[in-house]
Amino acid sequence: MVMRRINRTLVYGALIVAAILYLLPVYVVVITSLKSNASVSLAQMWNFPTHASFASLRAAWAQLAPNFGNSFYLAIPATLFSAALGALNGYALTKWKFRGANVLFFVILMGLFIPYQSVLIPLLRVMDSLGLYNSIPGLILVHTVYGIPITTLIFRNFYSLIPDDILEAAKIDGTGYWGIFRHIILPLSMAGFVVAGIWQFTQVWNNFLFAVSLTNPPNQPVTVALVNIAGSQTVQWNVQMASALLVSLPTLVVYIVLGKYFVRGLLAGAVKG
């Protein structure tokens, strides 16, 4: 009994130490964001601000606000489009067994495992010739296409959990391909859309490579704006940390509210059927 109590104490002690280490960057970012230009100094970096000042957050927001608009305008349509395609693909791959389904799934899935540098040069050329270079619609197209592999994977996993029996009954009744999708599959898909949607929104919001390759000011998403602010020698640390905090807030809020679904998207990336 005593041994057990000691073990419990050790387990909780280790967990609490680990949690503090994981949250340490958050502590630094938040307290630095709440310091004004006058009170930010390297020596007192770890100290609590003597009084909370919103000057840094206001300064960061003034620089980032237009880019926030860009990122929302990009991430929401791109998420909806790739989730919709993923749902259609997942349905076709799981509920209608046909020859070559696995080959087609492999062809789709490998898109998840390419370094995007290997498509970047042609991508820029094609976007340019379509008139979509340096535009948010161009980025929406790019993220929709490269989002297809993961959303297809998520919906394929999700739909394979729906028993085939209920479809068989509908097929015998003469319900067709789209009828089954519309009346049976779609009403059961809410959780799948939440998982795929959250995952895609986070990926698109956080993406940097496509954003920095395909856009110039004023069409840049927040991640590029953040790197520009951080790279500038004239911007104080408190404004940089405030910018980092603001850029992270949308995805963090989604994670805090719908964390369970985020983890399911995370595990889908493990590619286990």
Place this chain on the structure above:
Amino acid sequence: MAQEVLPVKAPKTSKPLRRRHRTGDSWMPILTLAPSIGLLAIFVYGFIGWSGYVSFTNWNSFIPTLTWAGFRNYVTVLTSFRFQSDLRNIFFFTILFILGVLVVGLILALLIDQKIRAESLFRSIFIFPMAISFVVTGVIWSWLLNPTTGVNLILKSLGIPGPQWFLSTRFVPTIHLGQLSIGIPIALLAVVLAAVWQMSGFSMAVYLGGLRAIPEELKEAARMDGASAWRTFWSVIFPNLKGTTATIVVVEAAASLKVFGLIYAMTGAGQDFTTDMPNLNMFQTTFSGDAFAQGAAIAMLLLLLMAAFTVPYVLSVLRGER
């Protein structure tokens, strides 16, 4: 993968549904997949082929010169100091990063699996860095690990001289091979630290799923035999986590080969390319240096590296499903 069973409601059959010939539907799955397959055929496979072609041309200036160059770009890249540094860096980065996420993820998963209180709170804390951008992580950690501030201030107050972190130019060990220093660049350890902080939530979540999938009877049997917790772990639990570990290794290795934003925001290429990566090299060679063909050659080498372990892995997973 452990997922809760869906609440499957009986379909509403009250709605009259039109009768159709069942054979007419046999093409529908393929028609449904056609737009996605078409887009990926162009944007993934077509573009890879196009990049591959560019890598064999003389397009190394602002003007696209698509004359045949053979393997010249590959020779240029492979013999360059920068790319050789990249290969050393990505090799050590991948190994240290994977070891880091495996060890940290497994320890956290084992701790959380002890039937603790506030389990979901601890899980949320360890996973939240996955929800933020690599460039945010880069910006934050470049300050935390700045040699004159951050963590070094705490170390200094404890009387420990802090390391130079990502500004260090040392290698451990230092073996000179021509112009190149072979060894672990100390500067890279700072990047590994930030990357493990960001990505260990994934390995923790996957390991937790793996631990929960081990039947209770197995652990019970070991305990009945009087095996210590240590023995139980190594002879019962760990062997059952082999598949889980393989999954994490492949997924994290793919993530490691894709690392770009973190380096870009945190350190850049570093002094003497101590923290440079093939991805950053490709980006700068192509878009700052206008050496498109050389950039394409770097991208192709990276793709080969990636395909060497992801293709066999995905094939084996798909075969295992049948």
